[in-house]
Amino acid sequence: MTINELLHKALMAGLGVPEKIGEIIDELVKKGELSESQGARLVKEYTEKAGKTGEEINKAVSELVSKALEKMNIPARDDFEKLNRKVTALSARIKKLEESAKE
Numbered sequence: 001m002t003i004n005e006l007l008h009k010a011l012m013a014g015l016g017v018p019e020k021i022g023e024i025i026d027e028l029v030k031k032g033e034l035s036e037s038q039g040a041r042l043v044k045e046y047t048e049k050a051g052k053t054g055e056e057i058n059k060a061v062s063e064l065v066s067k068a069l070e071k072m073n074i075p076a077r078d079d080f081e082k083l084n085r086k087v088t089a090l091s092a093r094i095k096k097l098e099e100s101a102k103e
Contacts, residue, residue: 021046 022043029039069076075083 025034025039025042028034029036034042066076
């Protein structure tokens with residue numbers, strides 16, 4: 001899936017397309033062009049596809065952000081957490097060494 005496709009899907013979701021599709025299906029059921037079971041099946045299928053699309057968009061955006069951060073050489077949260085643990089451990093060791101030197 002390309003960036004353009006992802007952006008298009010995100011834009012459509014943001015513009016209320018899922019609600020419009022539900023309204024269209026309801027209207028077709030009211031007019032008798034679809035049975036209630038057909039309408040329900042279509043709504044269910046669309047909802048499942050929309051859910052998968054949302055997951056795909058989230059995954060793709062996460063990957064794009066990760067790649068951008070990597071290219072800019074910006075450390076990720078995990079990198080900060082690892083460094084923080086190392087600094088904390090080193091600080092504790094220094095404190096122990098200082099206490100030992102005083103004795």
